[in-house]
Amino acid sequence: QKEVEQNSGPLSVPEGAIASLNCTYSDRVSQSFFWYRQYSGKSPELIMSIYSNGDKEDGRFTAQLNKASQYVSLLIRDSQPSDSATYLCAVNRGGSQGNLIFGKGTKLSVKP
Amino acid sequence: GAVVSQHPSWVICKSGTSVKIECRSLDFQATTMFWYRQFPKQSLMLMATSNEGSKATYEQGVEKDKFLINHASLTLSTLTVTSAHPEDSSFYICSAGGQGVSYEQYFGPGTRLTVT
Numbered sequence: 001q002k003e004v005e006q007n008s009g010p011l012s013v014p015e016g017a018i019a020s021l022n023c024t025y026s027d028r029v030s031q032s033f034f035w036y037r038q039y040s041g042k043s044p045e046l047i048m049s050i051y052s053n054g055d056k057e058d059g060r061f062t063a064q065l066n067k068a069s070q071y072v073s074l075l076i077r078d079s080q081p082s083d084s085a086t087y088l089c090a091v092n093r094g095g096s097q098g099n100l101i102f103g104k105g106t107k108l109s110v111k112p
Numbered sequence: 113g114a115v116v117s118q119h120p121s122w123v124i125c126k127s128g129t130s131v132k133i134e135c136r137s138l139d140f141q142a143t144t145m146f147w148y149r150q151f152p153k154q155s156l157m158l159m160a161t162s163n164e165g166s167k168a169t170y171e172q173g174v175e176k177d178k179f180l181i182n183h184a185s186l187t188l189s190t191l192t193v194t195s196a197h198p199e200d201s202s203f204y205i206c207s208a209g210g211q212g213v214s215y216e217q218y219f220g221p222g223t224r225l226t227v228t
Contacts, residue, residue, distance in 0.1 A: 031215075032215040032216075034216070034217075036219075042221070042222070043205045043219040043220060043221050043222040044156070044205075044219050045219070046216060046217070046218060046219075049216055088155070088156070090217075092215045099146070099158060099161060100146075100158075100215070100217055102155050102156045103155065104154070104155040105155055
């Protein structure tokens with residue numbers, strides 16, 4: 001079983017809609033969860049981090065974490081064409097090194 | 113968030129030569145830095161964890177004698193690709209952070225290496 005799984009997409013949503021990105025992870029000891037945005041040809045940019053069960057909101061972004069189900073999601077409200085990118089889910093491996101395990105990413109396309 | 117820089121942003125070298133990539137944390141001290149490699153349309157793959165003042169920890173399958181990592185100060189880590197071959201052509205990205213409870217990592221802009 002892969003450690004961090006994401007639907008590769010592409011996920012296509014119209015401008016103004018809500019984009020929902022999902023991620024599951026296999027390591028139950030993971031405590032830290034992250035969403036990164038990566039534009040084509042660029043490096044990843046941290047957009048959300050979440051550590052506790054429930055929702056965390058930051059502007060148009062909401063991260064949701066359910067540790068019992070080993071599931072983390074990212075909602076993007078009022079999607080804009082500039083949100084079109086690949087979204088990477090990352091989970092810390094555990095331990096003191098802080099290594100992150102990345103999913104393969106979901107490609108989001110927001111159509112004007 | 114924290115700012116991480118990389119140099120160079122792109123490099124073209126001939127097969128058999130060595131290339132050094134620098135990663136700097138500009139506004140914080142990073143005792144740990146990470147080196148990733150990303151091939152086209154693939155996800156990030158962690159190559160090694162670089163610890164200031166000690167030897168790097170390499171992921172399984174990564175040749176430590178080919179990818180030399182030096183983390184001599186709290187703000188600088190370097191990756192040297194030795195005897196580069198065309199199959200080493202990739203996007204190399206460093207990150208810094210990963211400390212404390214948060215484990216947040218901040219990425220540099222990446223270095224695109226092309227070996228001819």
